Amino acid sequence: MKSIEGKGGRNRNGSSGWKRKILSNWQLYVFLLPAVIYFLVFCYGPMYGVQIAFKDFSPSKGIMGSPWVGLEHFERFFNAYYFWDLIRNTLTISIYSLAVNFVLPVLLALLLNEMKQGKLKSAVQTATYAPYFISAVVFCGMITTFLSPSSGIVNKAIEAFGGEAVPFLTTPKLFPSVYVWTNAWQQTGWGSIIYLATLSTIDTGLYEAATIDGASRFQRMLYVSLPGLAPIIIVQLIMRIGNILTTGFEKVFLLYSPLTYDTADIISTYIYRQGLELSNYSYGTAVGLFNSIVNLIILVAANYISKKVTSESLW
DSSP: OHHHHHHHHHHHHHHHHHHHHHHHTHHHHHHHHHHHHHHIIIIIGGGGGGGGGGBOOOTTTHHHHSOBOTTHHHHHHHTSTTHHHHHHHHHHHHHHHHHHHTHHHHHHHHHHHHSOSSHHHHHHHHHHHGGGGSOHHHHHHHHHHHTOTTTOHHHHHHHHTTOOOOOGGGOGGGHHHHHHHHHHHHHHHHHTHHHHHHHTTSOHHHHHHHHHTTOOHHHHIIIIIHHHHHHHHHHHHHHHHHTTTOOOHHHHHHHOOGGGHHHHOOHHHHHHIIIIISOOHHHHHHHHHHHHHHHHHHHHHHHHHHHHHHSOOOO
16 A cells, blocks of 8 residues: 555656646746647648548538548559659759758858958858848749840850850750759858858867867868768758758749750649649649658658668657
8 A cells, every 4th residue: 555655646746746847937838839839730730631632632522521532643643654754853853952052051161160250251151141031032033034045144154255045944954953053052051050050069179189280271171170060961961861852842833834844843843733723632632642751761761871870860
């Protein structure tokens, strides 16, 4: 009886203990509440509608009234002639973007870290950060203007050196490069902030010791800065790999056209056309669910491999 009472007492004390902690720190939970509501409403709430991927959804019947069709929409997508074209285009743009837009922020952060504090460093940071704050619509409008075959500044420069104007936005083979390098222009500066913050936490004594040992600036960057960045680089890489099939929809949608579908039409734009423009809600949901599941599998695999190889992981 004594042990049972003791056990019960511990349960009661434990229960009242966490309640007291919540009440004593209620301000922190109030701050947390908007984020919890956001994820419940916009992330977990919509998951209820995922079931229409397995139904022949009709807005008049609603989700519950629409009949089940099983995996019919998935089979339709897998057997479609454009299935492998979408996968190829999405992977091409995503891997190309990963190779360029993942490396450049790290390089920029390393270079900025080597610059002394002053007006030049502030000017470089401002110039590289500013494009990120331009909205996607305005930024794509700028790209369209700059790359215009008739009056664009890029083609004017090409013609000034004796070349011919290039229709960048209507040439399928050029679209991936246009997307990736304009994306680098917009996001490299902003992406370097997290690496600069990490570099600021590295013990300056390591740099001083390397200098005393005769290490050059490049060697200090290679043997001190990069190892210090390694954990955050690995985490960022895992997150990017986990979104390998989720190429930025807005920019592709605003820049592509039927002339560039051969290389520019990706899974996210295809989902938009099927789900919203053609009102194939169930089919579009099925394609989107397939995309999310593949991303999840890739993320888990990348995290597992990273944990085994480098001991760094998301979880």
